Structures are given as structure tokens and as C-alpha cells.
Amino acid sequence: MRPVRLDAILADDIRAAKAEMPRAFGRPWPARAAFGLGLAAAVVGLVALHVVYGLTPERLLSPDPRAWLLFVHFFDWSGFLTWEHRDILRSLGDTVAMAFIGTTLASLIALPLAFLAARNVLPAFVVRFMTRRTFDVARGVDQVIWALMFISVVGLGPLAGILAIIVSDSGTLGKLFSEAIENTERGPVEGVRSVGASPVAVQRYGLLPEVLPVFVSQALYFFESNTRSATVLGLVGAGGIGFELIARWQVMRFDEVAYVIVLILITVSLIDTISGAIRRRLIGGRQEADAAAQAA
Amino acid sequence: MLVLEGVSRRFGDKSAVSDVDLRIEPGSFVGVVGPSGAGKSTLLRMINRLVEPTAGNIRFEDRDTTRLSGSALRDWRAQCAMIFQQFNLVSRLDVLTNVIAGRLNHMPLWRSLTKSFTDAERTMALRALHRLGIAEVALKRADALSGGQQQRVAIARALMQEPRIILADEPIASLDPHNAKVVMDALRDINRRDGILVMCNLHTLDTARTYCDRIIGMANGRVVFDGAPAEFVGGVIEQIYGADGARIDERMTSTSLGVGGAGQPAPMPA
Numbered sequence: 001m002r003p004v005r006l007d008a009i010l011a012d013d014i015r016a017a018k019a020e021m022p023r024a025f026g027r028p029w030p031a032r033a034a035f036g037l038g039l040a041a042a043v044v045g046l047v048a049l050h051v052v053y054g055l056t057p058e059r060l061l062s063p064d065p066r067a068w069l070l071f072v073h074f075f076d077w078s079g080f081l082t083w084e085h086r087d088i089l090r091s092l093g094d095t096v097a098m099a100f101i102g103t104t105l106a107s108l109i110a111l112p113l114a115f116l117a118a119r120n121v122l123p124a125f126v127v128r129f130m131t132r133r134t135f136d137v138a139r140g141v142d143q144v145i146w147a148l149m150f151i152s153v154v155g156l157g158p159l160a161g162i163l164a165i166i167v168s169d170s171g172t173l174g175k176l177f178s179e180a181i182e183n184t185e186r187g188p189v190e191g192v193r194s195v196g197a198s199p200v201a202v203q204r205y206g207l208l209p210e211v212l213p214v215f216v217s218q219a220l221y222f223f224e225s226n227t228r229s230a231t232v233l234g235l236v237g238a239g240g241i242g243f244e245l246i247a248r249w250q251v252m253r254f255d256e257v258a259y260v261i262v263l264i265l266i267t268v269s270l271i272d273t274i275s276g277a278i279r280r281r282l283i284g285g286r287q288e289a290d291a292a293a294q295a296a
Numbered sequence: 297m298l299v300l301e302g303v304s305r306r307f308g309d310k311s312a313v314s315d316v317d318l319r320i321e322p323g324s325f326v327g328v329v330g331p332s333g334a335g336k337s338t339l340l341r342m343i344n345r346l347v348e349p350t351a352g353n354i355r356f357e358d359r360d361t362t363r364l365s366g367s368a369l370r371d372w373r374a375q376c377a378m379i380f381q382q383f384n385l386v387s388r389l390d391v392l393t394n395v396i397a398g399r400l401n402h403m404p405l406w407r408s409l410t411k412s413f414t415d416a417e418r419t420m421a422l423r424a425l426h427r428l429g430i431a432e433v434a435l436k437r438a439d440a441l442s443g444g445q446q447q448r449v450a451i452a453r454a455l456m457q458e459p460r461i462i463l464a465d466e467p468i469a470s471l472d473p474h475n476a477k478v479v480m481d482a483l484r485d486i487n488r489r490d491g492i493l494v495m496c497n498l499h500t501l502d503t504a505r506t507y508c509d510r511i512i513g514m515a516n517g518r519v520v521f522d523g524a525p526a527e528f529v530g531g532v533i534e535q536i537y538g539a540d541g542a543r544i545d546e547r548m549t550s551t552s553l554g555v556g557g558a559g560q561p562a563p564m565p566a
Binding site for chain 2: 002003004005006009013014017018020021023024025
């Protein structure tokens with residue numbers, strides 16, 4: 001028995017091992033050369049694209065003088081007391097409310113549909129196919145496009161924004177939820193089925209407890225993300241802080257624009273903190289189990 | 297010599313290991329037994345420092361391993377290899393890469409990040425796999441292997457570390473009797489031929505008697521038995537596993553092939 005020590009490996013040993021299992025010593029040189037050439041071609045292509053689209057150091061280091069002016073305006077907050085704080089804050093509240101209502105309803109719609117779209121829940125191909133394609137349509141059209149459509153149906157204002165969030169996010173959440181369901185272990189489902197539970201009860205007890213923390217975590221992230229994107233919905237007229245932002249930008253009130261942006265950042269990080277706390281509490285049970293396993 | 301002095305570990309207000317003193321001879325094969333939750337895993341993990349002791353110190357050849365940090369700690373980890381119940385291989389990597397991962401402490405960072413392994417390292421990995429009788433799976437993905445093969449890959453990874461100690465945390469608890477024997481035989485072979493100290497948590501008492509030359513019994517985080525396999529009978533088992541322990545008929549719980557015969561008396565029901 002030869003010892004497993006690096007200093008006991010001699011040139012003869014390497015030769016013998018190479019003869020026995022050549023593929024353990026990496027790809028042969030033509031494959032490596034092809035890989036290297038491919039990599040080089042990609043680098044050349046990347047650099048060429050930079051030049052085509054003007055992303056050159058020369059261009060980036062000599063900005064338009066107006067950029068500097070804009071930058072200075074951003075940070076001059078001397079008129080702070082004269083700004084329309086009440087309007088701005090109310091619109092910010094509208095935005096958070098739009099995101100909250102939209103995400104909640106989208107999650108509630110996506111939840112049952114996700115089970116219909118999951119392979120391990122519903123082997124019937126037709127229903128799964130139809131559900132998936134519905135999800136595709138809902139999220140394949142961008143939220144802003146949905147907002148424009150709903151504005152022409154229900155008019156300008158937050159309702160159009162909420163409807164846009166519901167439609168596009170029930171598609172996205174449905175896809176994510178159904179994938180989470182497909183990633184679960186089969187064991188618990190089998191266990192509940194073995195006691196003679198009905199198919200719906202099997203999903204309720206064998207699957208839902210496994211996936212619920214994932215669902216909640218994704219829904220919370222979407223709430224945060226929608227608070228940001230509801231800003232964009234406002235830009236096209238679907239209510240909220242985005243409208244205040246674009247109105248001030250058009251009249252070059254850049255100091256207030258910066259103020260609005262700072263408020264959005266604060267709101268989003270507040271939501272992030274709160275949803276983090278909720279998530280920790282929800283998956284807390286698992287952490288306790290891990291600690292117990294560590295102690296064992 | 298591996299010396300543990302007053303080693304304790306608390307998780308919150310729960311004490312997992314309390315005040316353990318042990319002196320372990322180099323080259324020995326030590327079995328640690330005890331009920332689930334007795335602190336066996338925590339004890340083993342504290343030696344490798346995957347778990348930090350809250351009190352006490354662990355010395356190996358007069359060096360206090362509990363004080364180590366940074367690269368000195370990583371060097372110590374390389375010296376005491378760890379084998380896990382669930383194998384803990386990287387399932388998406390091939391077997392050869394998993395085995396060479398045992399050398400990560402020995403190679404410069406740029407080589408590990410670019411997977412630039414030397415021919416000598418590859419040959420060494422193949423030799424380790426040969427020794428465990430599974431060289432033919434070198435290019436398969438780790439998750440394509442059976443449990444017994446995966447555990448042998450894990451042992452090959454441990455051998456690549458050129459360790460002084462192998463810590464095995466219930467290495468056969470997920471394996472069928474045949475594979476359990478193959479894995480335990482491999483550990484014994486490494487212990488005998490290479491003189492590597494093996495410390496092994498076990499659930500099956502007959503396995504502990506068959507393979508170990510010293511058995512440590514734990515209950516509630518404390519060492520309650522420490523002696524030769526021949527002394528590990530009757531009343532001692534009751535002490536470790538509680539009053540019901542004496543009623544355990546090992547023929548029912550054993551996973552080894554051929555228990556009940558072979559001159560190993562199962563403890564009589566009380």
C-alpha cells in the first residue's frame with residue numbers, strides 16, 4: 001500500500017496515473033486552446049462594443065458642464081422650509097399603499113394558482129400548461145405598459161397603478177411560488193398521503209408548511225420592490241410619488257427632486273428592516289431546530 | 297498526545313458539554329458513545345474548532361489549539377480531518393475535485409480559485425481513491441454516488457489533508473450494514489497503517505467494541521465512562537443510556553453483519 005502523501009508522489013507515479021485515467025488530468029490541449037480562443041474573442045467583442053457605444057474613458061472623464069450644475073443643485077437645500085412637504089409626504093404614502101395593496105392581492109391570487117402550476121402537485125399537463133401561460137402573459141407585459149392600459153380604462157390615479165401591480169406581480173409571484181413548490185422534498189407529502197388524507201389536505205399539511213416561509217419572504221421582497229417601482233408608475237400618471245418627482249424635474253426644482261429621492265430611499269430601507277424582522281420571526285422555528293441539532 | 301482540560305460548551309442556557317477532561321494517546325482508535333444530545337458531536341466539533349469551546353482548553357502536542365486564529369487555526373483544521381454523518385461533499389462537483397478539496401489548506405489561493413491543481417495533487421487524489429477502492433468513480437459527480445461511496449470519498453478527502461487526527465461524527469449512521477463495515481474497516485486500516493488517531497462518534501455499541509481500543513461514554517454533556525471495550529458491559533451501559541439502557545438488546549439495534557454470534561455477548565435484559 002503506497003502512502004497518501006504529496007511528497008511520496010514521484011514522476012513515475014504521475015506518468016502511471018496519467019496512463020490509467022487521462023481525463024483526471026484536465027482537458028486535452030486542443031480543448032484548452034479552443035476555450036482560450038473563445039475567451040479572447042469574447043474580450044475583443046466586449047471592448048469593441050464599448051467603443052461603439054461611446055463607453056470610453058475619454059468620454060466619461062470629460063462630462064458636460066451642466067452635469068456639475070445639476071449635481072450642485074441636488075445638494076442645495078436652502079429652500080427646505082418652503083417646499084410642499086404635505087403633498088410630497090401624502091404622495092409617498094399613496095405609493096406605499098399602492099405597493100402594499102397590489103402586492104397583497106397579487107400574492108393571494110398567485111398562491112392557489114401556483115399549486116396548479118407545480119408539476120409535483122398537479123401531474124395533469126393541460127391545466128399546468130394553461131396556468132403557466134397565463135403567468136407568462138401577466139408578467140411578459142411590463143408593469144408600466146399595464147399601467148398605461150389601466151389608465152385608459154380607469155383614468156389617471158393610484159387605482160391604475162394598483163391594478164398594474166396586481167396583474168404583473170401575480171404572474172411573477174405565481175412563477176416563483178410554483179418553482180418553490182417544485183423544489184420541496186417529497187418526504188413530507190408522502191408521509192401525509194400515507195395516512196389517507198385527501199389531496200387538498202395533503203397539500204395543506206405536507207407542502208404548505210414547507211413553502212410558506214419562502215412565499216412570505218418573496219412577497220415581502222416584492223412589497224419593497226414595488227414601492228420602488230410604484231415611483232415609475234407615478235411617472236406615467238398612475239399616482240404616487242413618481243408624479244411629484246417628474247413634475248419637479250420638469251420645472252428644474254432639482255433640490256426637491258433630491259429630497260424626494262432621499263425620502264424614497266428612507267422608506268425602502270424602513271420596509272427592508274421591517275420585512276427582515278418578520279422574515280426572521282417566521283423562519284425562527286428552523287433556527288431553533290438548527291441550534292438543537294448543533295447541541296446534539 | 298491530545299489533551300482536553302475542563303472543556304465546556306453552552307448554547308444559550310443549555311449546557312451541551314460540561315467540564316470534559318481527556319488524554320488521548322497518539323495512534324489510538326477512540327469511540328465516543330452516548331444517547332442523542334449527550335454532546336458527542338459538540339465535543340468532536342470543538343476539537344476541530346467548528347464549534348468554539350466556552351471554557352477549557354484543548355492541547356495537541358503541547359500546543360493550545362483553543363487559542364489559535366487565522367491561518368494557524370486553518371493549519372490546525374487541516375491536521376485534524378473531519379468526517380460527517382451526511383458526508384458533506386459538494387454534490388455538484390466531481391469526486392476528484394471533492395477529494396482535492398482536502399488540499400485547499402496547502403495550496404495558494406490563486407490555484408484554488410482557478411482550480412489549477414498540479415499533476416502530483418491529481419495523482420495523490422487518485423491514489424487516495426484507489427486506497428478506498430473507488431478510483432473508478434473519480435470523474436462522476438458526487439451526488440451520483442451511493443451513500444457508502446460518498447462516505448469513502450469523504451475519507452479520501454480527509455486523507456488528502458495528511459492529517460494527524462481523523463474526527464468521525466457518526467460516519468456510519470446513514471449507511472447500510474455492508475457499507476458501514478466497509479467504512480469502519482477503512483478507518484481502522486488508516487488508523488493501523490498510518491498511525492493516525494481516529495476519534496469516532498458511534499451509535500452502535502457492538503461497532504464500538506469491535507473497532508475501538510478505548511470507549512468513552514457520554515451522558516448529559518459529561519464523560520461517565522472511559523475504559524477498554526471489555527469493560528463496556530451491563531451496568532455501564534445502564535449508566536450511559538439511563539435505566540432503559542440495560543434493556544437494549546443489541547441484536548435489535550445493531551447494524552453490523554454477524555452480531556449475536558462471534559463471541560460478542562449482548563447484555564442480558566435486566
